[in-house]
Amino acid sequence: MEYNADEHSIKCPKCGHGMNEITYGGDVVIDRCTHCQGIWFDIGEAEALKGKWMGDALDMGDPDEGKKWDAVEDISCPRCGKDMEKRSDPDQPHIWFEECAEHGMFMDAGEFTDYKHETWADWFRGLIKGGR
Ligand SMILES: [Zn+2]
Ligand SMILES: [Zn+2]
Numbered sequence: 037m038e039y040n041a042d043e044h045s046i047k048c049p050k051c052g053h054g055m056n057e058i059t060y061g062g063d064v065v066i067d068r069c070t071h072c073q074g075i076w077f078d079i080g081e082a083e084a085l086k087g088k089w090m091g092d093a094l095d096m097g098d099p100d101e102g103k104k105w106d107a108v109e110d111i112s113c114p115r116c117g118k119d120m121e122k123r124s125d126p127d128q129p130h131i132w133f134e135e136c137a138e139h140g141m142f143m144d145a146g147e148f149t150d151y152k153h154e155t156w157a158d159w160f161r162g163l164i165k166g167g168r
Contacts, residue, residue, distance in 0.1 A: 037070040046114040049134070049142055050074050050105050055114070067114075072105045073097030073145035076114060082141060082148070097145020105144045106132065115139040 037054050039047040044054030045067050053071035060066065064084050067076040074097070113120050113136035120134040120142065131150055135141040 044070070046076060048072060048074060049076075049111040049114050049120065050108050050144070073101060074105060075143050075145075075148055076140060077143070078140040079138075082143075099146025099150070102144035102146040111142065113139050114142075 037044075039052060039054040045057040046055050047053070048055050048069040048071065051069065051072040051074070053069055055067040055069045055076060058066055058068055064081055065078070066081055068074070069076075109122065111120050111134055112118060116136065116139060118136060120136050122132060123135050124130070124132050128150075131147055133141050133143045133147065
């Protein structure tokens with residue numbers, strides 16, 4: 037959907053379409069793009085979310101669609117307009133996201149689901165390793 041300041045919370049830094057606010061669990065608000073399904077997290081939100089069983093419902097985007105948008109570089113923060121830095125999670129180097137150190141981060145469709153599952157798998161492996 038074309039970005040419209042009255043209807044959308046922020047403009048998608050990747051594809052330029054509108055993003056909608058979604059409240060989750062009563063205390064976490066994220067923004068999801070109506071077009072590329074990318075997700076914007078304000079600082080702290082991704083951390084708050086990945087511990088909960090929420091990623092699947094939130095991240096409905098098709099990972100193939102997400103990969104298409106992965107190729108878009110040099111995006112700017114929807115809050116302040118500064119260039120965002122492309123980073124990967126130190127524990128999960130196959131997952132790339134864009135970050136503004138002051139405002140938050142943007143993930144392509146499908147990446148957050150991956151993020152959560154990997155984290156859960158690591159946690160589970162940790163459990164087994166610690167066994168007798
Ligand atoms: Zn978008
Ligand atoms: Zn910013």
